[in-house]
Structure formats: C-alpha cells, structure tokens
Amino acid sequence: MFLTFLASLLLSLSLFLGGLFIRNTDQEYTAFRLAIFLHNTSPNATEAPFNLVPHVDNIETANSFAVTNAFCSQYSRGVFAIFGLYDKRSVNTLTSFCGALHISLVTPSFPTEGEGQFTLQLRPSIRGALLSLLDHYDWSRFVFLYDTDRGKCPAMNALMMHVITARIYSGRMKKQNLTTSHFLLLNFVPSDVGKHVKGYHYIIANLGFKDISLERFMHGGANVTGFQLVDFSKPIVIKLMQRWNKLDQREYPGSESPPKYTSSLTYDGVLVMAEAFRTLRRQKIDISRRGNAGDCLANPAAPWNQGIDMERALKQVRIQGLTGNIQFDHYGRRVNYTMDVFELKSNGPRKIGYWNDIDKLVLVQNENALSNDSSAMENRTVVVTTIMEGPYVMLKKNWELYEGNDQYEGYCVDLASEIAKHIGIKYKISIVPDGKYGARDPETKIWNGMVGELVYGKAEIAVAPLTITLVREEVIDFSKPFMSLGISIMIKKPQKSKPGVFSFLDPLAYEIWMCIVFAYIGVSVVLFLVSRFSPYEWHAEEPEEGATEQGPTDQPPNEFGIFNSLWFSLGAFMQQGCDISPRSLSGRIVGGVWWFFTLIIISSYTANLAAFLTVERMVSPIESAEDLAKQTEIAYGTLDSGSTKEFFRRSKIAVYEKMWSYMKSAEPTVFTKTTAEGVARVRKSKGKYAFLLESTMNEYTEQRKPCDTMKVGGNLDSKGYGIATPKGSQLRTPVNLAVLKLSEAGVLDKLKNKWWYDKGECGPKDSGSKDKSSQALSLSNVAGVFYILVGGLGLAMLVALVEFCYKSRAEANPSPSTQNLATYREGYNVYGSEGVKI
Numbered sequence: 003m004f005l006t007f008l009a010s011l012l013l014s015l016s017l018f019l020g021g022l023f024i025r026n027t028d029q030e031y032t033a034f035r036l037a038i039f040l041h042n043t044s045p046n047a048t049e050a051p052f053n054l055v056p057h058v059d060n061i062e063t064a065n066s067f068a069v070t071n072a073f074c075s076q077y078s079r080g081v082f083a084i085f086g087l088y089d090k091r092s093v094n095t096l097t098s099f100c101g102a103l104h105i106s107l108v109t110p111s112f113p114t115e116g117e118g119q120f121t122l123q124l125r126p127s128i129r130g131a132l133l134s135l136l137d138h139y140d141w142s143r144f145v146f147l148y149d150t151d152r153g154k155c156p157a158m159n160a161l162m163m164h165v166i167t168a169r170i171y172s173g174r175m176k177k178q179n180l181t182t183s184h185f186l187l188l189n190f191v192p193s194d195v196g197k198h199v200k201g202y203h204y205i206i207a208n209l210g211f212k213d214i215s216l217e218r219f220m221h222g223g224a225n226v227t228g229f230q231l232v233d234f235s236k237p238i239v240i241k242l243m244q245r246w247n248k249l250d251q252r253e254y255p256g257s258e259s260p261p262k263y264t265s266s267l268t269y270d271g272v273l274v275m276a277e278a279f280r281t282l283r284r285q286k287i288d289i290s291r292r293g294n295a296g297d298c299l300a301n302p303a304a305p306w307n308q309g310i311d312m313e314r315a316l317k318q319v320r321i322q323g324l325t326g327n328i329q330f331d332h333y334g335r336r337v338n339y340t341m342d343v344f345e346l347k348s349n350g351p352r353k354i355g356y357w358n359d360i361d362k363l364v365l366v367q368n369e370n371a372l373s374n375d376s377s378a379m380e381n382r383t384v385v386v387t388t389i390m391e392g393p394y395v396m397l398k399k400n401w402e403l404y405e406g407n408d409q410y411e412g413y414c415v416d417l418a419s420e421i422a423k424h425i426g427i428k429y430k431i432s433i434v435p436d437g438k439y440g441a442r443d444p445e446t447k448i449w450n451g452m453v454g455e456l457v458y459g460k461a462e463i464a465v466a467p468l469t470i471t472l473v474r475e476e477v478i479d480f481s482k483p484f485m486s487l488g489i490s491i492m493i494k495k496p497q498k499s500k501p502g503v504f505s506f507l508d509p510l511a512y513e514i515w516m517c518i519v520f521a522y523i524g525v526s527v528v529l530f531l532v533s534r535f536s537p538y539e540w541h542a543e544e545p546e547e548g549a550t551e552q553g554p555t556d557q558p559p560n561e562f563g564i565f566n567s568l569w570f571s572l573g574a575f576m577q578q579g580c581d582i583s584p585r586s587l588s589g590r591i592v593g594g595v596w597w598f599f600t601l602i603i604i605s606s607y608t609a610n611l612a613a614f615l616t617v618e619r620m621v622s623p624i625e626s627a628e629d630l631a632k633q634t635e636i637a638y639g640t641l642d643s644g645s646t647k648e649f650f651r652r653s654k655i656a657v658y659e660k661m662w663s664y665m666k667s668a669e670p671t672v673f674t675k676t677t678a679e680g681v682a683r684v685r686k687s688k689g690k691y692a693f694l695l696e697s698t699m700n701e702y703t704e705q706r707k708p709c710d711t712m713k714v715g716g717n718l719d720s721k722g723y724g725i726a727t728p729k730g731s732q733l734r735t736p737v738n739l740a741v742l743k744l745s746e747a748g749v750l751d752k753l754k755n756k757w758w759y760d761k762g763e764c765g766p767k768d769s770g771s772k773d774k775s776s777q778a779l780s781l782s783n784v785a786g787v788f789y790i791l792v793g794g795l796g797l798a799m800l801v802a803l804v805e806f807c808y809k810s811r812a813e814a815n816p817s818p819s820t821q822n823l824a825t826y827r828e829g830y831n832v833y834g835s836e837g838v839k840i
Contacts, residue, residue, distance in 0.1 A: 015051070017279050019272075020076035020105075021058035022069075022086035022096070029256025030087060030110070031058070033265040036249070037272035052279060054272070057081055066095045073099050074298040082279070082312060085271050087111050097121055103298060104309025106316050108275055110267030118334065120313050122274070124267040124325075126336040128207060131229055134363035135205060135343065139729065140476055143447070202459065203227070203729070210263035211344040212351055219346055224459075225730055226346035229357070231325050232266045233342060239324055242269070263325070270323035278315040287311050347732070384429045384733070386418055387452045387461035389437060391677060393702050393757040394467050407431045413757045417484065418465040420749060421725070424740035425733070432461060437676060438643040439468055451643060453478060456728045463733055464726040467696065469645035471721075479729055481738045483722025484750055489646050490697040491630065491638075492681070492704075494689045495712040496622055509610030510603075518603065522575060526567040529584070529592045533562035536586035562589065575600045623689065626715040630692060631660045638692040639665055639672025641680065646694055647673065649719060658718070684711055694718075698758075705762035 019038070023031050038054045057079050059072040069092045076084060077099075083106045088096050093114055100107040100120045110124045136144075203225040206214065211228030219226045232239060242261075249257040261269070288308065297304065306312075317330045331337045340358040343365070344351045355365035388395050394414040401409040407419075410431055422429050432455075440453025448454070452468060455461040456478050470480045507515065533539040540560050561582045562570070573580040574596055584590050624630055630638050638661070640646040650662040665672050672691075674680040680693040681703050700713045725741060727734045744750050 016053045016055045018081045019056045020081035020084035021056050023060050024087050029265045030268045032254040032256045033268040037269045041276050069095045077298040083275050102303045104305035106313045108271045110264050122316050122334040124271050126339045131357040213262045216346050230342040230344050231263045266324040270325050273323050274319050277319045281315045384427050385432050385461045386429045387432050387455040387464045388466040389434050414465045421740045425736045441643045467723050470724040471645050478726045479734045480724035481741045483724050484741050485723040487696045487698045488717025488719050490700045491714050492693040492700045495710050509607050525596045526571045530564050530567040532588040536588050538586035631657050637672050640694045642673040705764050707763045709764035
C-alpha cells in the first residue's frame with residue numbers, strides 16, 4: 003500500500019508554493035507546513051491529483067534588500083503563488099514585486115492601504131465590527147493605544163480621537179490619569195497596560211481574543227471586550243486540534259500552545275491556494291512556468307503570462323476553513339465572514355454575540371453565564387455608593403458605637419439590604435465624598451458625585467435617590483424605578499390667618515350679602531304694594547249680633563303698611579315669624595317665595611359656617627410654577643448639581659425657560675450645594691425663598707420638626723429613582739429583577755410608609771388638629787355676633803329713650819285734634835258710646 007501511495011505521488015503534478023516568513027512567526031510556519039503535509043497525504047484523491055511543494059525563506063531582517071533577495075529567489079524557482087507575512091517595513095516592496103510580475107500574494111497580515119490586484123488578504127477587516135461595538139457602548143470619546151512596532155492600522159484612522167503610542171504610554175497615563183476617558187482601544191497585546199482596575203473598559207482590536215492572557219484583567223476588575231475569529235467548537239477546528247496536539251514540539255515549534263488566529267489564517271491560506279489550483283486543473287488551464295519568467299529584475303519587467311488566471315482563480319475560491327467562510331471580493335478582501343464578540347468575565351472569556359456583514363452586531367444573553375457571574379460576586383464585597391440624605395441614608399444615634407454598614411439607617415439602607423438578600427452578595431456602604439448626585443462638567447466632561455464613582459470604577463452599585471435621566475443613562479445603567487416622583491416647590495409655611503371680628507359673615511361672599519339686603523328691601527316693598535292693591539287685605543271688624551256697639555279703634559283697616567312689611571320680611575328671614583300674615587293670595591305668594599328663598603340661603607349658610615369657624619386657613623403667596631415665574635419678590639433655586647437643575651437647563655417650555663434664565667443670573671446665587679442647605683434657606687428666608695426639589699424629599703421635610711415648610715402646587719414633571727450600575731455590569735440584571743420582586747411584594751411601599759409617615763413628627767398631613775381643644779371655637783370666632791347683640795341692645799335703649807322723650811313732649815303740648823281725641827276717649831271710657839256726643 004505504501005508503494006502504491008509513493009507511486010501516486012510520483013505520477014501526480016507538483017506545484018511550487020513560495021513561503022516568506024519573518025521573525026517571531028514560528029507557529030505560523032508550523033501551521034503552513036502542517037497544512038501542506040495534510041494536503042499531500044490526504045487519502046481523498048481528486049480526479050486531478052497534485053502535490054504542493056513549498057520553497058520557504060525565513061527573513062530575519064525585514065528590510066527592502068532582504069525581501070527583494072527572498073522574492074527573486076522564489077520567483078526564479080518557478081513558484082505559482084507566494085504565501086507571505088510582512089510588516090510595515092516590507093509590505094510595500096513585496097506588494098510592488100507581486101503587482102509588477104503578476105505573482106499572487108496570499109497573506110494573513112494586516113490589510114494594506116490602496117488596492118493591490120495580486121494581493122489576497124486572508125485577515126478580515128475589523129473596522130465594521132469595531133464601529134458597531136463602539137456604537138453599542140456609545141463611546142464618543144476614547145483613547146486608542148497601539149504598539150509603534152506594529153504600526154497603526156489604516157482602518158483605525160477614522161476612529162481615533164486621541165493617539166498615545168506605547169513608548170510614552172506609561173508617562174502619559176500617570177500624568178493625565180485618563181480623567182477624561184476610561185475607554186481604551188488597544189491594537190497590541192495588553193500585557194504592559196497598567197490600569198487593570200474596575201472603571202476601565204478596553205476593546206482589543208484584533209481577531210484573537212482567546213489568544214491573549216487576560217488573567218491580570220480578571221483579577222483587577224476592568225472590563226475587556228474583543229473579537230474571536232476562530233470558533234473552537236466547530237468540527238473542522240476540533241479535528242485539526244486533535245492533529246495539532248500530536249505534533250512533535252521539537253520539530254514543529256509553537257505547537258505546544260493552541261494555534262493563534264494568525265496561524266489559523268496561515269492554514270486557511272494553504273487551503274485557498276490548493277482550491278485555486280484544483281479549479282484551474284478542472285478548467286484545463288495551463289499554469290506552467292517557462293522562459294524568462296524567473297528573472298524578477300528584468301528590465302522591462304516580464305510578468306508571468308498565467309498570473310491573471312491564477313489571480314482570478316484565487317478570488318473565486320469559496321470554502322469553509324478554520325476561520326469560517328472564506329470568500330473574496332474583486333479587490334481580494336474577505337467578505338461574508340463572521341466573528342464572535344467576547345467579554346472577559348470572572349470565570350474567563352464569554353461569548354456575548356457575533357458580527358457579520360448582514361446582521362451587523364448581534365448580542366446574545368446566556369442565563370447560565372449570568373448565574374455564574376452572580377455566584378462569583380459572592381466571593382467578594384461589592385462597594386455600594388450612596389449619599390447622606392434623610393430619610394434615605396442617615397447616621398444612627400450613637401453611631402460611633404457601631405461599625406461598617408450598621409452605622410447607617412434609612413430607606414436606602416433598608417433597600418440595599420433587601421437587594422443584597424435577593425442577589426446573595428456582600429456589600430459595603432460608601433458615602434460619596436463630594437456629596438453630589440452626579441453631573442458632567444461642561445468643560446472638562448468629568449462626572450462628579452455618585453455617577454462619577456460608577457463611571458470611574460470606585461463603586462459597583464449606587465443605591466440612592468438618583469434620578470433616571472438621559473445623560474446619566476448614556477454612561478451608566480439604571481434598574482427599573484423603585485420610587486416615582488416629580489419636581490415640586492417648597493416654601494415656608496405661612497402663618498395661619500386669625501379669624502376676624504365678623505368672620506361669621508365669611509361663609510357667604512360679600513356680593514351675596516349685598517344681594518340679600520336688596521332682596522329683603524325689594525320683597526318688603528312688593529308685599530306693601532300688593533297689600534295696597536289687593537282688596538282682600540282691607541278689612542273692618544264687624545260687631546257680633548247681640549253685642550253692643552264698640553267705640554272707635556285706632557287699628558288701621560290694612561295691616562301691611564311699609565313698616566309691618568319690613569317687619570314681616572325680617573321675621574321670615576330670621577325664621578322667627580310675626581303676629582301678622584298676608585290674607586290675599588298675592589300677598590301669600592310673595593310670602594311663600596320669600597320663605598323658600600330664606601330656607602335655601604339659611605341652610606347654605608349654616609352648612610358653611612361650621613367649616614369656616616373651626617378651620618384656620620393659610621394663605622399661600624404662590625400656588626404654582628407660573629406664580630413663581632411672574633413675581634420677583636420671592637427668590638427660587640435648585641440643587642447645584644443634580645437632575646432638577648438639568649431639567650430646567652434643558653427645558654423648552656416657556657415658563658421653565660424663564661425660571662432658568664432667572665436662576666442662572668440671580669445674585670447672590672440661588673443654587674445650594676446640598677438639599678439640607680436649601681431647606682435651611684427656606685426656613686430662614688421668612689417666605690422670600692422657594693426651593694425646587696424632588697417631591698419625595700419635599701414631603702419628608704414637611705413631616706419633620708419644626709414643621710414650618712410645605713409643598714405647594716403639583717409636580718412639574720414625572721420621573722423615578724433607580725439603582726445604578728456601571729455600563730455592562732453583571733449586577734444590572736440581578737438588581738433589576740430584585741427591584742421588581744420587591745415592588746410586587748409591597749416591600750417598597752412598606753419602606754416608604756415606615757420612613758415618611760410612621761416616623762413623621764408633624765402628624766398626618768392636613769389633619770388640622772392636634773387635640774380636641776383645637777376644635778373648639780374661640781371668642782375671636784364669634785366676637786362679631788356679640789358686638790351686634792350689644793349694639794342692638796344699645797340701639798333699642800336709645801330708640802326707647804327717643805320715643806319716651808317724643809311722647810312726653812307731645813303730651814305736654816297737645817294739639818287741638820289730639821285734645822279732642824283724648825276727651826272723646828275719656829268720655830267713652832266713662833259713659834260709653836251713647837253718653838258722649840261731639
């Protein structure tokens with residue numbers, strides 16, 4: 003059998019391949035030799051078998067002279083194509099010779115600038131995948147680090163904003179400390195990168211994420227993302243690995259470690275050239291080398307006549323290799339390829355998605371991996387950043403007697419404890435040093451506060467009253483809101499107005515009282531008129547039969563004179579009645595409608611009187627944001643660094659724009675460094691300062707002694723507090739699920755009631771009373787009634803005195819008619835009606 007195999011080799015065609023390898027490419031050379039050996043010894047003979055015969059030159063010094071000698075040596079031997087690796091010093095020389103002599107160059111090295119007709123680039127372009135990843139992470143500012151020896155990839159030119167070479171990297175990092183950006187793009191093996199701590203995010207711009215040792219990053223906590231071209235789970239790769247592991251390390255240098263992606267590209271390069279030769283053999287195309295084609299320095303250049311056919315056949319290759327689908331476009335560049343996207347996790351690299359020309363970046367989630375990441379968090383203590391703000395985080399009484407997390411109490415302290423129980427992690431509470439929530443400096447672009455703690459890796463989670471906003475969401479991740487709120491207005495509670503002397507008149511408006519007076523006069527006049535016009539109101543007393551005739555009487559025949567009409571209307575209005583009542587139908591109609599009118603008025607008055615006399619009212623100088631914007635006496639402001647200030651700065655609503663214009667130009671400044679400072683300013687301002695803050699904090703302060711602040715108006719917007727984690731943190735999903743579970747279980751509502759109302763110091767909101775005595779009416783509430791009573795009594799006595807004086811004077815100077823009437827009455831009383839004749 004062996005003799006038959008040797009005979010088949012002797013009878014088969016031998017095709018010469020060139021090989022150019024630079025220094026430090028031992029593993030690539032081993033992959034090249036293995037690929038040729040496996041091709042030549044493959045039992046699957048084709049209808050046109052051929053052998054690949056390599057001619058290899060190893061160039062120790064990659065300069066133009068060495069490359070020229072190596073290329074001319076191989077060209078003179080009649081090679082059909084050259085597989086070669088180059089660097090930035092040899093690429094131009096090598097591609098120029100290939101283009102001039104029509105010799106195809108198949109290379110796994112970095113893509114070249116320009117369009118080389120006879121250059122086939124096995125390495126796919128990383129530019130599209132890198133742009134998609136940068137867009138996913140929303141990096142608008144980053145640092146690009148590259149090794150000077152390797153050079154800057156041409157595809158990176160459009161991506162760079164800062165370039166720091168490896169030579170000055172260490173000094174520059176120490177000098178700037180990368181305060182403007184912790185996002186770094188690496189184009190070299192990151193073994194010398196010093197920043198491995200959390201808060202730095204690296205993207206490794208090569209195609210062999212698994213080829214790099216990333217142990218220092220795993221222990222340091224930095225985020226690392228990269229691309230992997232070779233899928234080690236594919237059958238073709240597994241089969242090769244089985245063969246690779248059996249190689250003799252002394253004969254095949256570099257085989258002691260798994261093949262790197264450049265070695266896989268080298269292996270695929272041999273497959274590509276073999277497939278191109280096979281295609282030309284099937285097409286019966288002569289690819290022989292004759293004549294002076296072996297002289298590379300001929301002048302003029304004598305290109306190989308069949309070089310065009312070879313170049314066309316190579317670009318038409320479409321096979322499956324170690325690096326996936328291998329296919330080229332008209333310019334010899336890889337197309338229709340797929341690369342995996344990996345992230346470094348606590349247990350090693352993990353695939354998070356893939357990228358290709360059609361679907362672009364596709365991210366996938368692995369629940370098992372997420373659970374492994376969460377379990378890995380149990381082995382270390384998570385730093386929880388928060389802010390000292392009541393009732394969210396406060397120091398306990400005698401806090402010096404406690405240690406660690408036990409020193410604090412509050413809503414967020416309890417919330418952090420509940421979340422830690424659900425996730426199963428240990429945590430340490432860290433108070434943010436600058437006491438700010440988090441805002442980005444418009445000049446330096448540096449984040450402060452708790453957001454800065456997360457962005458720059460000083461903390462891993464923020465449990466605090468941190469508002470979810472767009473600008474913050476761009477740099478950190480938020481959970482679902484654990485509390486809903488809005489911007490509200492806090493003012494100093496105005497003094498309760500003391501009831502006036504005539505406060506009993508308050509249940510009805512001034513206009514109503516005036517209308518009642520006019521109605522009283524009008525009804526009296528109408529009753530007087532209808533009584534005069536109606537004949538049924540006039541009457542005379544008829545003597546009864548058998549009765550003696552009575553003398554004359556002073557009772558008028560019509561009882562409803564003007565004064566009696568006024569008296570009847572007043573009695574009906576006071577619901578007391580009088581001795582006279584209308585006899586005619588018209589008079590009774592007037593009386594009926596007046597009774598109905600007084601019934602409704604008195605009932606309405608009585609219903610409102612209790613509320614007006616027992617409730618002390620506060621008159622607020624402002625009731626809404628519009629009231630604030632229209633006036634200038636009361637100053638108003640917000641927290642100097644936070645979402646409330648950002649809301650007014652970005653708002654396009656006319657009222658809020660006017661308020662922002664006032665706040666930013668006000669002197670002295672209306673902004674405060676802390677919420678406590680803003681509340682203190684409201685209390686000391688005597689009603690001349692209003693503080694704009696979250697409604698939850700406003701409601702809490704309203705329940706704290708000295709109970710002298712209040713919330714006015716509705717909320718200006720609607721938003722929520724969320725728990726924040728760094729971008730891409732493995733804690734994001736577990737925290738989010740924990741918040742949802744706590745919300746559905748009612749734990750969040752219980753915590754709010756506990757810290758807002760159960761521990762309140764001012765009693766239930768709008769209770770209006772502290773004890774039963776506050777419900778009793780004071781003398782000031784009804785003083786006006788007593789004044790009227792006293793005044794009425796005094797007026798009655800005064801009128802009685804006037805009547806007495808008038809009557810006495812009239813009797814002292816009687817008129818003739820009065821005297822005759824007196825004589826008649828005296829005679830009538832003595833003699834009866836018949837004894838007196840006048």
